[in-house]
Amino acid sequence: MIQLDNVSKRYQMGEVSVSALETVSLRIDKGEFVVVLGPSGSGKTTLLNMIGALxxxxxxxxxxxxxxxxxxxxxxxxxxxxxxxSFIFQTFNLFPSLTALENVQFVLDMAAGRNHNGRAMEVLGEVGLGERVGHFPHELSGGEQQRVAIARALATGNPILLADEPTGELDFRTGVQILELLQRQARSGKTVLVVTHNREISRIADRVIELSSGHIVSDGEPRGGSAAIADLQW
Ligand SMILES: Nc1ncnc2c1ncn2[C@@H]1O[C@H](COP(=O)(O)OP(=O)(O)O)[C@@H](O)[C@H]1O
Ligand SMILES: [Mg+2]
Structure with missing residues (x-):
């Protein structure tokens, strides 16, 4: 489903060339729940943006x-x-002047088909926000705003979800709920990539791809063993 062969990315900044990724090769199958782990500047966002054709x-x-x-x-x-x-970002990227429902409808309006209201209500229900669809982002908690962003990502039915530090702005408990929601999407057949710099978070994945200075330094089951979401601590 996702295959990279010897992918390198350099950014030219005037005279200087910054190497963000170096000869990265990997393959990710449908329905995998993958965490991309690495410190700041290791190339995680670059990798995700290229998989998302940005x-x-x-x-x-x-x-x-x-x-x-x-x-x-x-x-x-x-x-x-x-x-x-579909992308999910650390800072949610919701339109502040649109309600939760309208934020989700927005992506559907750009796609084909009808009954956008019904579909938007359905996915908002799926992320547990069925009662809050008329609220504006500033009336929602951080975790709720991120759930609207996930509903928006689910609304179009796209098969690949790319989440860049989706729990970065959230407290532990809320972050865990968001991860649970993303894990559930993988279990239902979507391919899900979650970027984080937090090793503890990575333990919930089936597979952790670890980046350091633009190289893949490990790829496999989480180091220290998998953990159930309920057992995470950080
Ligand atoms: N648009 C850009 N122009 C120049 N350098 C960039 C750009 N985007 C990222 N970089 C550089 O590429 C490297 C990897 O960045 P990034 O993929 O954002 O890492 P991460 O998401 O792991 O923090 C860093 O050294 C960063 O400064
Ligand atoms: Mg990043």
């Missing part, structure tokens, strides 16, 4: 659902993003 590698190939991203045109990548990947 950016192209300097070298190497990325094939997602049979599509070689380097060979696509800009318009194809736009469609790919609309139909294949």
């Amino acid at each position: 950016d192209l590698p300097t070298e190497g190939t990325i094939v997602i659902n049979g599509v070689n991203l380097a060979k696509t045109r800009r318009a194809d990548r736009f469609r790919f993003r609309r139909e294949t990947v």
